[in-house]
Amino acid sequence: MNLLAYEFMQRALLAAFVTGLAAPAVGTYLVQRRQALMGDGIGHVAVTGVAVGLLTGASPTLTAVVVAILASVLIEIVRDRGSTSGDVALALLFYGGIAGGVLITGLAGQSAATLNRYLFGSITTVDGQDIWITTVLAVVLVVVAIGLAPRLFAVAHDPDFAKVAGLHVRGYNMLVSVLAAVTVTVAMRTVGLLLVSALMVVPVATAQQLTKTFRETLLAAMALGTVASVGGVLVSAQVDAAPGATIVLLALAGFAAAWPVGMWLRRRRRLAEPFGDVEDEFGLDDEHTVVPEEHAHAHGPECGHPAVPHGDHVDYLHGGHRHAPHGGHYDEH
Amino acid sequence: MNVLEVRDGGVVLGGRPILRGIDLTVSSGEVVAVLGANGSGKSTLVRTILGLNPLRRGSVELFGTPLDRFRDWRRVGFVPQRMSATAGVPASVWEVVASGRLSHRRPLQPMRRADRQAIRAAIEAVGLDGRSRDGCGTLSGGQQQRVLIARALAGRPELLVLDEPMAGVDLENQDVFASILGRLIDQGTTIVLVAHELGPLEPLIRRTVVMRDGRVAYDGPPLESFRDIPHDHGHHVVRGQADYSPDVATPLERAEGEVGKP
Numbered sequence: 001m002n003l004l005a006y007e008f009m010q011r012a013l014l015a016a017f018v019t020g021l022a023a024p025a026v027g028t029y030l031v032q033r034r035q036a037l038m039g040d041g042i043g044h045v046a047v048t049g050v051a052v053g054l055l056t057g058a059s060p061t062l063t064a065v066v067v068a069i070l071a072s073v074l075i076e077i078v079r080d081r082g083s084t085s086g087d088v089a090l091a092l093l094f095y096g097g098i099a100g101g102v103l104i105t106g107l108a109g110q111s112a113a114t115l116n117r118y119l120f121g122s123i124t125t126v127d128g129q130d131i132w133i134t135t136v137l138a139v140v141l142v143v144v145a146i147g148l149a150p151r152l153f154a155v156a157h158d159p160d161f162a163k164v165a166g167l168h169v170r171g172y173n174m175l176v177s178v179l180a181a182v183t184v185t186v187a188m189r190t191v192g193l194l195l196v197s198a199l200m201v202v203p204v205a206t207a208q209q210l211t212k213t214f215r216e217t218l219l220a221a222m223a224l225g226t227v228a229s230v231g232g233v234l235v236s237a238q239v240d241a242a243p244g245a246t247i248v249l250l251a252l253a254g255f256a257a258a259w260p261v262g263m264w265l266r267r268r269r270r271l272a273e274p275f276g277d278v279e280d281e282f283g284l285d286d287e288h289t290v291v292p293e294e295h296a297h298a299h300g301p302e303c304g305h306p307a308v309p310h311g312d313h314v315d316y317l318h319g320g321h322r323h324a325p326h327g328g329h330y331d332e333h
Numbered sequence: 334m335n336v337l338e339v340r341d342g343g344v345v346l347g348g349r350p351i352l353r354g355i356d357l358t359v360s361s362g363e364v365v366a367v368l369g370a371n372g373s374g375k376s377t378l379v380r381t382i383l384g385l386n387p388l389r390r391g392s393v394e395l396f397g398t399p400l401d402r403f404r405d406w407r408r409v410g411f412v413p414q415r416m417s418a419t420a421g422v423p424a425s426v427w428e429v430v431a432s433g434r435l436s437h438r439r440p441l442q443p444m445r446r447a448d449r450q451a452i453r454a455a456i457e458a459v460g461l462d463g464r465s466r467d468g469c470g471t472l473s474g475g476q477q478q479r480v481l482i483a484r485a486l487a488g489r490p491e492l493l494v495l496d497e498p499m500a501g502v503d504l505e506n507q508d509v510f511a512s513i514l515g516r517l518i519d520q521g522t523t524i525v526l527v528a529h530e531l532g533p534l535e536p537l538i539r540r541t542v543v544m545r546d547g548r549v550a551y552d553g554p555p556l557e558s559f560r561d562i563p564h565d566h567g568h569h570v571v572r573g574q575a576d577y578s579p580d581v582a583t584p585l586e587r588a589e590g591e592v593g594k595p
Contacts, residue, residue, distance in 0.1 A: 032422040147441045154432035157424060158417050161484070164383050164494075165436040166406030204422065212468040213425035269471065 003237050011131045012123045012233050016247070018138035019190040019199065020229025024207075024221035025145035026183045027200030029176045032156045032214070038075065038177075039197035042184045044094040045071035046193050047101030049185075050118045055108035060118065061133065065185045071097065072181035076174050121192035121244030123233060130189060137186045141179060146218070152176060153214055190229065191244040199225060202251040209255075209262025224254055334361050334397070336492050336523045337382060341391035344374075344381050351377045352547045355391065361491075364524045364537060366555075369544030375527045376414070378544065379494050382525070383411055395492070407436040410490030414497045416469060416477045426472070426480050427465040430455055433487030455487040458513060475506030482513060493517065495526045499534075507533050531555075 003009050030038050049067030053060030071093060078089045105115045117125065126134070145152070155162045155172040163169045180200075187196040207220035232247030307315070335358055342355035352374045359365055369375040380386045382393055384400050393400040396408060410433070433455065434448045456465050459479040469477055478498060485493060499507050511533040518524065518537060531538060535555070543551040 028422060034421045036421070150431065150435060150438070150444075151440060153424070153428065154435055157429065157432065158413065160380075160385055160413055161411055161432065162435070163385060164406060164409060164411040165432070165488070166404065167435060208423060212423055212466065214422055214428050217422050 008124050008126075009237065011126050011128070012243070013230060015123055015126050015131055015134050015190055016229040016233045016243075017226060018135050019187045020226035020247075021222050022138040022141040022145075023183050023187050023196070023199040023229075024203040024225035025142055025218065026176070026179045027204050027225075028214075028218045028221055029145070029152055029156055030180055031201060031204045031208075032153070033176070036201045037197065038072075039180055039184055039200040040194075041075065041090055041094045041097075042068050042072055042181050043188075043193040043196045044101075045097030046181075046184055046188065047115070047119065048097045048104065049101075050115070050188075050193070051101040051104035051108065054110045054114065055104050061130065061185060061188070064118075064188060065182065068181035068184050069178055072177040073174065076177040080170060080173065118188055119192050119194050120242060121188070121190050121195065123190050123243045126189050134186055134189065137182055141183055141186065142222075144175075144179060148172075148175075149215070149218065191247050195244050195248045198248040198251060199229065202248070202255055203228065206251070206255040206258045209258040210265065224251070228254060335359070335394070336361050336363075336396060337525065338394040338397075339378075339382065339391065342378075342381065342388060342393060343390035344377055344386055345389045346377070346386065350389075350547060352381065354548055357542065357549065357552070359523060359525060361523055362521050364518055364539050365526070366531060366534070366538045366541045367525065367527045367544060368529075368531075368541055369550075371529075373544040374547040375544045376496050377547075379496050379525060379527050383409065383494060407488055408491045410485035410488050410493040412481050412485045412493070412495040412498045414500055415474075416481060423468040423470060425466055425468055426456060426461055426483075427452065429469055429480050430465075430483045430487050433484035436488055451487050451489060455483040458486055458516070459483045460509060475502045478502050478506065479509065482510065486513075486517075490522065492523045492525070495524070497527050497529060499532065500529065504533075510534075511537065 004013075027036075027039065030036060046064045046068040049064035050060040052058075052067065053063035056063070074093065075090060102115070105112075151162075151167060152172060152175075154165065155167060155169050156176070159169050159173075162172075183200060184193065184196050187199055191199050203221040203224040204217065206224050207217045211217045211220055228251040229247050232250045233243050235241070235250065236243040236246040337357070337359040339355050339357040342352055342357075343350065344352040355378065357378075367375045367378060377386060381388060382395070382400075384393075384403075388400070395403045396405065398405070416429075430452050431444070431448070434444070434451060437448065438444070453462075453465075456462055459482055461476065461479055461483065464472070464476075469480060472480065482495075482498065485495075499510060502510065514524065514526075514534065515537055526534070526538075528534065538555055540553065541551070541555045542549055543556075
């Protein structure tokens with residue numbers, strides 16, 4: 001592995017490691033809120049941000065962060081309003097973002113190849129300053145995603161309850177949106193804007209196949225994301241393939257492997273308790289037949305029907321049947 | 334002391350007046366059932382008390398503090414109608430109940446022993462011990478409802494507000510629920526409960542508030558039936574104000590052969 005001796009390779013691996021850790025951490029909250037495609041949308045809008053950077057000569061990473069955060073705030077406002085056309089509004093924003101990006105890149109006199117570096121990632125061209133920014137932002141993302149986990153979980157799980165618990169629901173929702181925007185720009189150099197959502201969502205989907213709790217899902221997704229990300233860089237270096245695409249395909253391969261296991265686990269769980277914890281008062285199971293017949297009286301010691309002890313209760317012989325009182329009706333025994 | 338006070342409360346949702354002229358005072362230790370037909374505004378009333386719906390007129394006070402300045406949310410517990418549709422990521426019983434302790438924890442503050450104890454006790458109180466590591470998605474509807482009750486109990490609230498907690502819950506779970514509520518009442522918890530019908534809770538309720546068309550129609554000890562609610566208005570139809578006017582027939586209501594005639 002003499003490749004590791006190269007400085008650009010070390011930087012690439014560090015960038016892959018921190019993005020692989022941070023993207024699924026934020027992605028878990030997006031999946032929980034059923035906004036799996038939000039990262040994709042912000043990624044589209046960030047293309048405009050990159051293009052603005054290319055046009056003005058500012059750092060494309062910086063302009064992408066600013067534009068992505070503005071977009072995420074706008075998306076969250078649309079979502080919060082709960083307007084029925086929110087879906088369409090988001091679509092307008094996304095396509096406007098990518099079209100604007102391509103147009104402005106052209107105006108800046110840059111070739112499509114330049115834009116491609118951001119659309120599909122170019123982890124091997126990460127320089128010393130980029131790696132600093134990426135690492136610091138990724139650490140912030142992980143600290144917030146894990147440190148505020150109980151609150152972010154509660155807000156996404158049941159906003160009404162969270163509000164009655166005194167949490168600032170709108171603020172936390174906005175925070176998740178902004179975290180997603182920052183993640184998109186952090187992962188931009190690793191997997192590219194068009195594939196960033198995959199690194200946020202696929203490890204979570206994979207983790208869910210095997211986990212039962214939110215915490216397990218969060219941590220497992222982070223581990224899977226890191227493995228896919230670092231592994232993707234190493235594999236792509238060996239076979240000389242595009243790192244971003246390799247990372248995403250590795251993550252998808254993980255899902256393809258976990259899915260049958262998840263199916264098997266769920267099936268086994270279902271077979272283990274076919275009737276849940278339904279308790280039958282009389283210890284009966286398959287012979288529980290409710291009698292529709294009207295009773296003019298309640299069966300009891302005084303009713304005159306022959307009483308037959310049956311296990312832990314008494315049946316009453318009645319017109320050729322044995323009736324057992326059960327709640328408000330009689331069972332045929 | 335008044336735990337809850339609503340004065341001249343009015344709520345408008347989507348341009349339609351839902352509640353009007355609501356006056357309601359609940360003092361410490363009271364057990365109040367809010368009853369009424371579908372659409373009578375009973376759920377809106379409790380959601381407004383908790384600040385989940387904006388108040389258009391009047392005022393709401395919790396523990397003597399106006400709602401917009403009220404910060405002591407750890408004194409209030411809330412049990413919603415049902416668990417929000419299973420979210421995209423699995424959540425265990427323990428995790429959901431643990432969010433009931435958030436009003437006792439500052440952001441970034443790790444869970445303390447008292448929090449763990451309260452969560453464990455709440456799960457035990459609803460009879461779900463042994464299932465705390467199970468995903469909520471694998472529980473039955475009645476058990477999910479118990480998880481929501483445990484979540485509210487974990488915060489050890491002084492005022493517990495329940496919005497139709499027994500809708501769609503079987504008789505066995507309703508009995509469990511009644512016994513939990515009975516214990517809370519013995520501990521002096523103030524309870525405001527929205528219900529469609531009381532079922533096994535009936536012996537616990539000492540005061541009922543009956544809602545009708547967004548107003549309080551009755552407030553007092555439980556009645557035998559809704560029909561006993563005293564009326565102080567006459568029954569007469571005001572023409573032109575009703576949605577349905579007997580003078581105007583829709584095309585479908587016209588007799589055959591009449592269609593098309595002026």
